[in-house]
Amino acid sequence: MPSIERILCPIDFSESSVLAYDYAESIAWHYKATLLLQHVIFSLTPYYPYHAFPDAYDDICRRLRADAGQQLQEFAKTHNCRGVQTQCTVQDGDVTDMILELAGHRGVNLIVMGTHGWRGIDHLTLGSVTEKVLRKARCPVLAVCKPAHRFAAQAGAPELVELQRILYCTDFSEHSEQALDHAVSLAAEYHAELTLLHVLEEMPSSSDIEDETAKAVERLEEQISPWAHKNLVTKPVVRIGKAYQQIIQLALESQTDLVIMGVRGRHALDLAVFGSTTYRVVQSGPCPVLVVHIAKDCEGNIGKA
Secondary structure, three states: OOOOOEEEEEOOOOHHHHHHHHHHHHHHHHHOOEEEEEEEEEOOOOOOOHHHOHHHHHHHHHHHHHHHHHHHHHHHHHHOOOOOOEEEEEEEEOHHHHHHHHHHHOOOOEEEEEOOOOOOOOOOOOOHHHHHHHHHOOOOEEEEOOOOOOOOOOOOOOOOOOOOEEEEEOOOOHHHHHOHHHHHHHHHHHOOEEEEEEEEOOOOOOOOHHHHHHHHHHHHHHHOOHHHHHHOOEEEEEEEOOHHHHHHHHHHHOOOOEEEEEEEOOOHHHHHHHHHHHHHHHHHOOOOEEEEEEOOOOOOOOOOO
16 A cells, blocks of 8 residues: 655645645654655745845845744644644745755655645646646645535534545556555545546447446446455445546535546656646546556655655
């Protein structure tokens, strides 16, 4: 089973990043992982050349880092409801570069970040920072949007993230099948129901729909290990239509808490595949999406950066 030891959650203090923190904290608590909180100060150098006023620039950066560090420490103290181990880091530079650099340097197993925020990106579009991290990260990335339904909370207690229904999507390719390990691991940790979905696209008119559906269900059943059959509540589902539309529709109907999808590496052809299905589910879906990267230079494990 994959393991998670270090989780990175970039924080820009927006509502979106606060929501992402709730998911990161929950996963860190379940896996007994260290939660790294990172705030990146947007570099001033592209607009104000360093050589023009070096002393003033250094002073501004020191003050910004000190203020941001204090704010991040206060954020961690205020929002840590489960007592997870947190570490705070403040950097200045390009936001995407700093996130990817810290993830690689610290051997991060999972990045959790909001789909919006980072200087007021329009809520109808996927934030550019999140999109770049999704495309370039070497480890799985959980893109967190505001879910369509809320988690139950006890009276007087804060609402905590507890995944109850997980939707794993597969096209039976290698990259999607390798994401199944992460789906099974999370379902086991949360004692969640795991639905396995395959969408039949562009069915020829001469096809026997019932026969094709039965074959797909059988393949889904074969993917479920004996351990998962015995210890988890699993359900194979086959639908017909556009993949992203059917994924979103099923997630809405079943009040899914998390969608898990695998994508190939970071090459040009793979980006087209990412944009056609995964991107749309992340952008328009009713719940957070865990994107598992399967690259030729990676081992494909959630425990490997």
